[in-house]
Amino acid sequence: PQTYEIWKKKSFKKDISKRENMHYDEEKDEYTCHNGKQLKMSGTTHRKSATGYRSEISIYECEDCSNCPYKSKCTKAQGNRKMQVSKTFVKKRQKSYENILTEKGILLRVNRSIQVEGAFGVLKSDYNFSRFLTRGKNSVKTEFILLCFGYNINKLHSKIQNDRCGKELHEVKAC
Structure with a gap:
């Protein structure tokens, strides 16, 4: 709640x-x-x-x-x-x-806490992204997709450099 x-x-x-x-x-x-x-x-x-x-x-x-x-x-x-x-x-x-408060609910909350928000923090802080440069739904969507591609490529590059390909960052928890 x-x-x-x-x-x-x-x-x-x-x-x-x-x-x-x-x-x-x-x-x-x-x-x-x-x-x-x-x-x-x-x-x-x-x-x-x-x-x-x-x-x-x-x-x-x-x-x-x-x-x-x-x-x-x-x-x-x-x-x-x-x-x-x-x-x-x-x-x-x-x-x-x-x-x-059930066991399943606790697992879902734990898994949710390690998801997505870090990506927005990286985009805003590390990439200095504060506002979209384009106007209109389609243009903004395209700009955001390009940002996401860049983020994912950087993440993949980091994994390759640190020899972490095929390994999980955290243990995957079953529900």
Whole structure:
């Protein structure tokens, strides 16, 4: 998930305003805040994204936030704490989170971390490439392909010079 790295941080885990740090009772369909107050569902609304996807949003509101010692850390609202949650999105994000923690997910993340981005760094830093010299889709595509050819030829030349032909740089990991 997009927030995977943020979820691991100590500052995120200590933030009492985050939905992920509140206890959720699935039977009663309510959250419990840091002060022990219940955030009960007060209604639902629908949103339509720019792409046309329609989502259902559940609105939860705290029963009473007056005189709460944690209110300044929990919400900026004048009244009671309100929270909007898309249950479908939460389920899909949780499934994604569980997938990346499996053995296969860990292997995929490790293999992904050694891929492509280094090539862009070489093009920008070593080749001093900062912008395309041509305009138009086809011209830019042609220029980029030429850059890629040059990069691959340099890489092949380096492999030949260092007698690394037919050898893997890293051990190939099976999924």
